[in-house]
Amino acid sequence: MTSVLGVGIATLDIVNVVDGFPAEDAELRALAQSQRRGGNVTNTLVVLSQLGHQCSWAGTLADDSSSEHIRADLAGFDVNLDAVNTLSGGRTPTSYIILNQRNGSRTIVHHRDLAEYAFADFRRINVEHFHWVHFEGRNVAATRRMLEHLRKVAPQLPVSLEIEKPRPAIESLCGLADLLLYSRCYAREQGFDGIDDHRGPAAFLHHMRRQAPQADHVVSWGETGAYALARDADTAVFSAARHLPDVADTLGAGDTFNAGIIDARLRGLSLSAALDKACTLATEKCTRHGLGGIQATYSYLQPLR
16 A cells, blocks of 8 residues: 655635625525534545545644544644644644535635744654555645755655645746646746647646756646646647536535546556546546545546556
8 A cells, every 4th residue: 555645734614605605795505514623634635535546644733622523634644744743832733625516616714823834843654664654735835945855865765746826936946846736826827827728738848847857747727627747748738627517615626636647647557548547536536525425436447556
């Protein structure tokens, strides 16, 4: 069985389901409310665990009562927490989410009052036990030290990096990863949000590969689908989004997509095949609330190595 280490954050998500997004300064009754465990990396690990991988999370937790919900949820998906650092005096990061039941869109207001995972904590992990390490692109200075450390102690270990949002100096991390996973939001901020050859997703991937020629590059493009450019390829490949008559919940779809790419690569699939599998997986996630039950609807031709 392959083992995956994920480095990033976990949050408490308070989700309000509404029948249509409210106008500013309006009052609206929620149809339902729930609490979930969120966070990009932990979402990805929960999906990977259901696909048959041994998963471990490296991050920080507060010592407040809200963190118990996060611990219990991750434990329920067999995500190992030995590398977690519990900090006193902070509060669990919380995301307040409006989920529109008409189209499955989600709007997030996030509050964080907790220190990020430190390099000193990461350095204590025996990374040679893992087959893959996945990072959120955040906490740039510390993450760079972690990536540099990995390249020194385990240079052959595959490393993926999610770049979801523009952050100061985040591009300095790109040269240290084997697989870069971008959001359309990040591409848009770089000036690529068109459909033509000069400002579309393929142009964006070629632009990023010039900065990180050692890596494979993937960008999700919303309801259109996703694109990928291998490190040794001349042209980008495309996988169309699957049609869904009804969208239940898009929350975590991007994290699920990332899990699909990592899982497929661990199984030895090509980047093009991985893109197809990841799009299918993300589509399946959008048909249900939450991230449970993934393994029941998704399978690969290739077994785990």
